[in-house]
Amino acid sequence: MAAEPKQDSKTGTKSRRPNAVERRFFEAVENPKPAPAHLKEMVRLYGSGTTAKTSGSVKRDGSAK
Amino acid sequence: MGQERPPRPAAASSETDPQNKIDLARVEIKPFDRKLRRAAFSCGRDNMDNFLKKSAEDQHKKFRQRVYYAVYENQIVGYYTLSAASRDPNHISDEAIKLFGLILNAPCVYLGLFATDIPCQRQGVGRKMMVHAMEMTAKAAEFIGVYALILDAADAEVAERYRKWGFEYFIKGKAEYRMYIPLGTIKSGLQGSR
Numbered sequence: 315m316a317a318e319p320k321q322d323s324k325t326g327t328k329s330r331r332p333n334a335v336e337r338r339f340f341e342a343v344e345n346p347k348p349a350p351a352h353l354k355e356m357v358r359l360y361g362s363g364t365t366a367k368t369s370g371s372v373k374r375d376g377s378a379k
Numbered sequence: 380m381g382q383e384r385p386p387r388p389a390a391a392s393s394e395t396d397p398q399n400k401i402d403l404a405r406v407e408i409k410p411f412d413r414k415l416r417r418a419a420f421s422c423g424r425d426n427m428d429n430f431l432k433k434s435a436e437d438q439h440k441k442f443r444q445r446v447y448y449a450v451y452e453n454q455i456v457g458y459y460t461l462s463a464a465s466r467d468p469n470h471i472s473d474e475a476i477k478l479f480g481l482i483l484n485a486p487c488v489y490l491g492l493f494a495t496d497i498p499c500q501r502q503g504v505g506r507k508m509m510v511h512a513m514e515m516t517a518k519a520a521e522f523i524g525v526y527a528l529i530l531d532a533a534d535a536e537v538a539e540r541y542r543k544w545g546f547e548y549f550i551k552g553k554a555e556y557r558m559y560i561p562l563g564t565i566k567s568g569l570q571g572s573r
Contacts, residue, residue, distance in 0.1 A: 335549050339485070339559065342547060343526045346563025353545045353568040360403070360507040361569065362514055 401451050403503045408511040411439040411446040420455050422494035424533065430492055431458055444491055447511065449504050457495040457504040459512055461519075464489035464529060486523065487559070488516045490530040509544060513565045525562050532556035 349357075417432050431446075435458070439446040449457035464487045490512050495504045516528045530546070532538035538548070538556040545568065546558040 338547075339527075339549065342559070343485070343561045343563070346561035346567065347545070349564050349568030350543065350545050352543045353564075356506045356510050356544065357513075357568050360503070360510040362511070 401456065401499055401502055401504070403507060406449050406451045406456065406504060406507055408508060409448050409450055411435060411448065412450075415448060415450065415453070415455050417455060420458075420494075420496050422457075422500075423497055424494065427492050427494040430460075431455075431494070435460075445515075447508070447515075449495070449508050451499070451504075455496065456499040457508050459493040459508050460491040461512060461515060462489050462491055463487075463523075485526045487527050487529045488519055488525055490528060493530070513560075514569065516562070517565055517569055520562055527559040527561045528565060529557065529559040532558060 413436055417435070420431055421428050435446045438444040438460070444460040444462045446458060446460050448455050465485060493505070493508065493512075495508075513528060516525060519525055530541070532541055533556070535556065538546075538558060541558055542548070544560075545564050546560045549555075549557045549559065
């Protein structure tokens with residue numbers, strides 16, 4: 315059962331602790347797994363080869379430099 | 380109607396007859412083009428066929444979704460759509476806000492529809508479109524914040540294919556197949572293979 319939302323007294327915004335699904339999503343976004351070999355092979359075969367060179371502002375793991 | 384229809388690029392027996400295989404190197408992924416004939420397209424799912432025939436042009440023109448075609452010999456052999464999406468703000472917690480800054484939701488790119496013409500299925504058109512969708516997501520992330528590419532797989536078999544490509548289930552083991560692949564994983568795939 316979902317936790318009861320608590321209300322922020324200043325903003326009136328209701329919030330609650332993240333459930334397991336949300337936690338997993340945010341953890342995956344924060345610490346993304348490397349692409350599986352299958353995907354890398356797909357990119358090698360079908361990729362345009364341009365996206366990876368669009369900007370130097372993103373690290374290999376997707377985080378900002 | 381059958382007489383008006385141009386020859387399809389590959390026959391339904393393409394898996395068994397190598398002569399009917401399409402040349403993937405000549406399949407181009409392009410934005411919606413109203414000059415290309417949509418009536419002949421059939422992926423085997425009515426809702427996806429109907430979208431292409433009845434709604435795609437309007438949605439694309441109004442920028443509500445971006446429609447991309449896979450085109451082979453001037454015919455549509457596949458299409459997919461992208462739009463901005465967000466996780467429901469009601470599902471974002473204080474803890475998540477602390478983790479990810481003062482945002483009220485998690486911006487994502489939604490891969491809404493994804494379909495390949497029946498004669499061209501299982502020949503790599505879908506894989507080519509998926510790589511293109513990931514490249515577009517990575518490009519979009521250069522301009523607007525993107526956490527992940529998300530989609531709803533049509534069924535368990537399709538979802539399992541996406542899982543091999545790096546997608547993860549929001550909720551596993553239930554009769555829903557909403558999945559995501561973090562931007563970092565996409566970037567890793569696009570950069571790591573070079």
